[in-house]
Amino acid sequence: MTPLVSVAGAAWSLPDADVDTDIIYPARFLLITEKQGLGRYAFHDRRGEGFALAPGQERAAPILIAGPNFGCGSSREHAPWALAGLGIRVIVAESFGEIFHSNCFKNGLLPIVLPADRVAALHDAARDGRSFQVDLRARTLTVEGQAPIAFPVPDERREALLNGWNEIARIRALHAHDIEHYEAGQRAAFPWLWQKEQADG
Amino acid sequence: MTHLAPPAGAPRTLYDKLWDAHAIAQGGDGQTLLYIDRHLLHEVSTPQSFAMLREDGLAVHRPATQLAVADHSVPTRHRDQPFADPMAAAQVALLERNCADFGIEYLALAGEGQGIVHVISPDQGFTLPGITLVCGDSHTSTHGAFGALAFGVGASECGIVMATQALWQERARRMRVTFTGALTPGVSAKDMALAFIGTVGAAGATGFAVEFAGDAVRALSMEGRMTLCNMVIEAGSRTGLVAPDDTTFAYLQGRPRAPHGPDWDAAVRYWRSLPSDADAVFDAEVTIAADAIAPQITYGTSPGQVMRVDGIVPDAGAAKALAYMGLEAGAPIDGLPIDHVFIGSCTNGRIEDLRAAAAIARNGQVAPGVRALVVPGSMAVKRQAEAERLDALFLAAGFEWRAPGCSLCVAMNDDRLPAGARCASTSNRNFEGRQGAGARTHLVSPAMAAAAALAGRIVDVRTLA
Numbered sequence: 246m247t248p249l250v251s252v253a254g255a256a257w258s259l260p261d262a263d264v265d266t267d268i269i270y271p272a273r274f275l276l277i278t279e280k281q282g283l284g285r286y287a288f289h290d291r292r293g294e295g296f297a298l299a300p301g302q303e304r305a306a307p308i309l310i311a312g313p314n315f316g317c318g319s320s321r322e323h324a325p326w327a328l329a330g331l332g333i334r335v336i337v338a339e340s341f342g343e344i345f346h347s348n349c350f351k352n353g354l355l356p357i358v359l360p361a362d363r364v365a366a367l368h369d370a371a372r373d374g375r376s377f378q379v380d381l382r383a384r385t386l387t388v389e390g391q392a393p394i395a396f397p398v399p400d401e402r403r404e405a406l407l408n409g410w411n412e413i414a415r416i417r418a419l420h421a422h423d424i425e426h427y428e429a430g431q432r433a434a435f436p437w438l439w440q441k442e443q444a445d446g
Numbered sequence: 447m448t449h450l451a452p453p454a455g456a457p458r459t460l461y462d463k464l465w466d467a468h469a470i471a472q473g474g475d476g477q478t479l480l481y482i483d484r485h486l487l488h489e490v491s492t493p494q495s496f497a498m499l500r501e502d503g504l505a506v507h508r509p510a511t512q513l514a515v516a517d518h519s520v521p522t523r524h525r526d527q528p529f530a531d532p533m534a535a536a537q538v539a540l541l542e543r544n545c546a547d548f549g550i551e552y553l554a555l556a557g558e559g560q561g562i563v564h565v566i567s568p569d570q571g572f573t574l575p576g577i578t579l580v581c582g583d584s585h586t587s588t589h590g591a592f593g594a595l596a597f598g599v600g601a602s603e604c605g606i607v608m609a610t611q612a613l614w615q616e617r618a619r620r621m622r623v624t625f626t627g628a629l630t631p632g633v634s635a636k637d638m639a640l641a642f643i644g645t646v647g648a649a650g651a652t653g654f655a656v657e658f659a660g661d662a663v664r665a666l667s668m669e670g671r672m673t674l675c676n677m678v679i680e681a682g683s684r685t686g687l688v689a690p691d692d693t694t695f696a697y698l699q700g701r702p703r704a705p706h707g708p709d710w711d712a713a714v715r716y717w718r719s720l721p722s723d724a725d726a727v728f729d730a731e732v733t734i735a736a737d738a739i740a741p742q743i744t745y746g747t748s749p750g751q752v753m754r755v756d757g758i759v760p761d762a763g764a765a766k767a768l769a770y771m772g773l774e775a776g777a778p779i780d781g782l783p784i785d786h787v788f789i790g791s792c793t794n795g796r797i798e799d800l801r802a803a804a805a806i807a808r809n810g811q812v813a814p815g816v817r818a819l820v821v822p823g824s825m826a827v828k829r830q831a832e833a834e835r836l837d838a839l840f841l842a843a844g845f846e847w848r849a850p851g852c853s854l855c856v857a858m859n860d861d862r863l864p865a866g867a868r869c870a871s872t873s874n875r876n877f878e879g880r881q882g883a884g885a886r887t888h889l890v891s892p893a894m895a896a897a898a899a900l901a902g903r904i905v906d907v908r909t910l911a
Contacts, residue, residue: 261766263648263748267877272858276519276533278493278540280601290879314649317682318877320491320584322600340649343684344584344598351602400475401614412602413502416610420479423470424612427481437705437713438483438577441510 247353248409252334252379256308256371264311265318266345270327272319283323284330305331308377310367311338316345316356325352335379337386339364350402353409355381357396381407451617457723459620460689461655464595464720468578470612477614482607483577486563487514487550489541490858491582495605496544507611509549513572516541516555517562521860522821522848525555530860548608561824561850564588564792568672569826571701575690575717580607584679585792585874591671592698593690593720598679618685619729621654622722625662627737632908634802635670636794636872636891638662639677640742640752641734648750652682654730657722662736663688668697669798676793677874680749689721741907743779744876744889746771751876755780755894755906770878771886772868780906782888786869787818787899788881789892790848791855794872795823797830799892803872804836806896806907812844813902819846819861821853845899857882870898 274286288296309328315338316324325348328336336349337357349356357379359367370377370388378387381403385393405412416424432439451466452458458466471479492514499506506512519534529535538555545552553559559566564585567573575593580586582604589596603613623642643650656678658671666674666688675686688694695714698704705713740754746767753760759768761775768775773782789795789803800822812818820840822828828850831837837847853861855873857880863869865884872895873880876887888904897907 263750265748265875265877267875267880271879271883272856273862275490275856275858276531276537278537280494280497290883314652314682317648318584318679318875320582320598320600322491322494322582322602325600340652343652343682344600344679348600348602351600399477399616401473401477402475411502412614413498413504413606413609416479416606416612416614420471420610420612423479424481424610427470428611431481435576435713435716437574437709439510440705440709441703442508445510 246351246409246411249334249353249355249406250381252307254308254376255306255374256310256367256377257306258310258368258371260312260368262312263314263317266316266321266324266342267318269316269324270321275321275323280322280326282330283327287327287331307332308335308337308379309333310364310371311336313339313361315341317342320344320348322348322352325349325354329354337364337367350405351412353406355379355398355406357386357398359394359396363394457726459722459726459728460593460657460687460720461595461618461620461685464576464578465617467576468595473614477616479612480578480615482580482611482613483511484572484579485512485604485607486567486579486581486586487512487541487604488518488563488581488583489516489537490518491601492544492604493537493540494601495582495608496548498602498605499548499609504609506548506550506608511611512550512608513553513567514541514545514550515553515560515563515566518852518856519859520555520851522851522853525849534859558825558829561826562792562795562852564676565795565823565827568592568668569701569824571698571704574698574704574713575694576720580613585676587678587684587686588672588676588792590675590686591668591688592694593687593717595685597684618655619653621651621656621730621732622728623656623658623732623734624660625658625734625736626660627662627735628665629662629736629739632893633739633741634891634893635666635673637739637742638736639674640744640749640889641739643677643681643749644742644752645734646681646732648680648748649682651678654683655685655687656681656683657687657689659689660736664691667798668693669796672796673793677749680874690717741891741894743894743904745773745779747876747878749874749876749889752889753779755904779904782904784868784870784888784898784903785816786863786867787816787895788821788854788869788871788873789819789895790821790823790853791873792823793874794892795821795827797827799872800827800831800836803892803896804839806893806900806910807843807845808839809910810843810900812899816899816902818844818899819848819854821848822850824850854881870895870904
C-alpha cells in the first residue's frame with residue numbers, strides 16, 4: 246500500500262449529503278476486474294453542469310471536503326480506487342459510510358471525521374481556492390494562514406498508513422500462532438464448523 | 447470511537463457474545479482481531495482480492511469455509527446461451543477460474559445451487575447462528591437474521607479473510623429496535639425495515655450493531671427476519687441481528703450444510719445460549735409500534751426518504767431528490783403512475799415474497815404500458831415457486847418470470863431501466879441511477895409492487911379487496 250505521511254494542495258468541495266458509492270462509482274463499471282485506472286469513471290453520471298470533480302483537469306486537488314454520510318451504500322472498493330485514481334488522498338466529512346471508511350484505509354486514503362461547523366468552514370476555504378496541508382504524524386489539518394485543526398485517527402490505522410503496511414503479511418507475521426490456537430479450540434468446542442474439512446479428510 | 451466490551455461477568459448482548467466468542471487478539475487502539483468462520487464470494491468484489499493473493503504467492507487458509515456464486519452481473523434470461531455482454535462473461539469466468547485455482551467451491555451458473563449470494567447461503571444451511579460471516583457486499587447483514595455476526599467488507603478485506611481467516615474490526619455500539627404489537631394486514635417485514643430507516647434516518651444507525659426484538663419480530667418467519675436485517679445498511683449499520691429461536695432452528699434443520707446428528711443437538715444447545723441477557727444494556731433503544739405501521743414507500747433518492755403510502759410527499763430538505771424523482775412536495779403519492787415493477791433481490795427474492803406478490807397478482811393483469819419482472823432469488827426458490835405453480839400464475843397475469851440474479855437491484859447486468867423510467871421495486875436502494883442512469887426507484891414491499899403492476903400506479907395494497 247502507498248504510504249501516506251503528509252499531503253499538501255488544493256481541495257475539492259462537494260457538500261451534498263448522502264453521496265453514495267453508486268454516485269461515486271456507477272454500478273455498470275463494476276464489470277471491470279482491475280483496480281488501476283478507475284479515476285475516469287469517478288462521479289461519471291454527475292459530470293456536466295459545472296460539476297467540479299473530473300479526471301484530466303488542469304486543477305487537480307488531493308483533498309476532498311465532502312458532505313455528511315459520504316460513501317454510504319454499497320461496499321464496492323471501486324469507490325476509493327476511483328477517488329485514488331483522481332489523485333485524492335484525503336477526504337474530510339462530518340460522517341462516512343462505514344464500509345467505505347474502512348476501505349479507504351486499505352488503499353492509502355485518509356478519511357477524516359470533523360464536526361459539522363469545522364467541515365462547513367473547510368468547504369468555504371476549498372471554494373476560495375486556499376491551500377491545505379494534512380500532517381498524519383501530527384494528526385493535523387491546516388488551511389493556509391489559519392491555526393492547525395487536530396483530527397482523530399485510530400493508532401493502528403495511522404501506523405498502517407504512515408508505513409504503507411501490507412495487512413495480510415502483518416497478520417501472518419504477528420498472529421499466525423493466535424489464529425492456530427483459536428482454531429484448535431474451536432475445532433474441539435464447535436466441531437460442526439469443521440464438518441466439511443472432516444468429511445474431506 | 448472505541449466501544450469497550452462490557453465488564454467481565456456483566457450481562458451481555460447477543461452482539462457482544464458473538465464478538466467475544468471470535469476475538470483472537472486485541473489491538474492497541476480498541477480494535478479486535480476477529481476470527482471469520484465463513485466467507486461468501488461473488489464475481490464483482492473478489493477479482494482484486496484474488497489478485498492480492500497471487501501478488502504475494504499466498505494460498506487460501508481454509509477453502510472449506512468459502513462458498514462462491516455469480517449473481518450481480520449474470521443475465522436473468524437466455525441462460526442457455528452465451529452472455530450478450532462479453533465483460534460480464536469474462537467476470538463470471540474469472541470467478542470460476544479463481545475458485546478452481548484456489549480450491550474454493552463454486553456453485554455453477556447452470557446448476558441448481560445458483561442464486562443471489564444472500565439467498566443461497568441460508569437456503570443451504572451455510573449460514574448458521576453463532577458464526578461470523580463476511581462477504582464483499584453490504585447486504586451481508588441479511589445473515590444476522592440467524593443470530594450470526596455478519597457484515598459487508600471490501601475487496602481488500604475479502605483477500606485478507608481468504609489468506610488469514612481473520613479481520614481487524616472495531617466493536618460497534620449496540621442499538622435495540624423493539625417492534626411492539628403485531629403487524630396489520632397488508633403490512634410486511636419490508637415495511638418494518640423501511641419504517642425503521644425512516645425513524646432513525648439513512649445514517650441513524652452508523653456505528654451501531656442493530657438487534658431487532660419485540661413481538662412483531664418474534665412472529666416473523668426467517669424470510670421476514672432476513673428482509674429486516676438486509677436493510678440495516680440503509681440506516682448506516684453494517685450489522686443487523688435477530689436472536690435465534692425455535693423458528694430459526696426449524697428453518698435450518700435438515701438443510702444440506704447445517705449440522706446433523708449429534709452435532710445438531712450440540713449446536714442447538716449452544717445457539718440457545720446466544721440471545722441477549724435479560725438485563726443487558728444497549729447504547730440506544732428505539733421502539734416502533736408494529737400495529738401503527740402502514741405500507742411504506744420511498745419518495746426520494748435515499749432510503750431514509752420514506753413515507754406512508756397514504757401520506758403526502760414531504761418537502762423537508764429534499765428538493766434535489768424530488769427534482770430527480772419528478773415529484774412535488776405536498777402531493778399524495780398514492781395514484782402516481784409507474785411504468786416498471788421489479789420483484790426480487792436479496793431483500794425480497796425469497797419464496798414468501800413471491801407468494802405475497804402472487805396473492806395480489808392472481809386478481810388481475812399487469813396494466814398496459816407496465817413492464818413487470820419477477821426474479822426469484824435462487825434456483826431453489828425458483829423450483830419451489832414452480833412447484834407451487836406461481837410461475838404460471840405470474841405469466842398468466844402478464845409478469846415476466848426470470849432466472850435468479852441481482853437483476854434490477856444493481857443494473858450492472860442486462861436488466862436496466864431507461865432514463866426517466868419510474869419503478870415500484872422490492873429492492874433495497876433508491877439511489878440516483880441505481881436501476882439505470884436517470885431511472886427513478888420507489889422501494890416497496892412485494893405486495894405493494896404487485897399491486898402497482900396491476901394498477902399501473904402506486905396504490906395502497908390495503909384498499910384492494
